[in-house]
Amino acid sequence: MSVQAGVRTLEFEGPGEAADLAAFLGRLLRYDRAAAVRLQAHGGALAVFGRPPSFDVLAVRTARLARAVELDVTVSAGELLDGVEESTGAVRVPDAVTGPPWAGLLPPRGGWREVTPVPDAAAMRGAVAAAVAEFRARDEELGEAGRTRQARDRIGHDIWSRTLGATELPLRAVHAAQSLGFLRAGAPVAVFAAGGWLRLRTPYGSVSVRRASGGLGALQVTPA
Numbered sequence: 001m002s003v004q005a006g007v008r009t010l011e012f013e014g015p016g017e018a019a020d021l022a023a024f025l026g027r028l029l030r031y032d033r034a035a036a037v038r039l040q041a042h043g044g045a046l047a048v049f050g051r052p053p054s055f056d057v058l059a060v061r062t063a064r065l066a067r068a069v070e071l072d073v074t075v076s077a078g079e080l081l082d083g084v085e086e087s088t089g090a091v092r093v094p095d096a097v098t099g100p101p102w103a104g105l106l107p108p109r110g111g112w113r114e115v116t117p118v119p120d121a122a123a124m125r126g127a128v129a130a131a132v133a134e135f136r137a138r139d140e141e142l143g144e145a146g147r148t149r150q151a152r153d154r155i156g157h158d159i160w161s162r163t164l165g166a167t168e169l170p171l172r173a174v175h176a177a178q179s180l181g182f183l184r185a186g187a188p189v190a191v192f193a194a195g196g197w198l199r200l201r202t203p204y205g206s207v208s209v210r211r212a213s214g215g216l217g218a219l220q221v222t223p224a
Contacts, residue, residue: 041071055176
């Protein structure tokens, strides 16, 4: 990947965009202090891709830029966060890093169709809360001797692999959206499908996940 010549600073339309990006990066780093993110900018829009390891999903936060820029680079999430200047609404682009495997395997850019019907944000948050409560209850039932990593992983896989309502979207994707600050109260939500991918989108960010039976589907392979 390469940065367009001379592009070392990105200017957002307003300081709010910079603050939202900083919050997103902070949440990613909470799950992985060595996290990397892939930046893609085209025209006046920036997309920041990250992969919180606890959820096995791809998360993306978009932002509006003050001027058209062409950019495609993978960088350290921590260094990018250090470069965010909320007071001026800008961010310094750090040096590129060797991208992790997921950075070269992004969801398709087009071909998405909306899946209906889907529960609203309140119902999704309720589903996550119920799943967390069930995990804790089943974990408690294991007892001290039975509370092994393998046993807990089995419970987690059983619960978070369940799908949301009539959709194919696994609950772990909904949990990721809430944990990353995307699933806010009252926020409109939509679910889309494209090839072997599903995407949960809100105004605050999106979470994409591979379908359980989707195969390679419309996988977009690009240099990492």
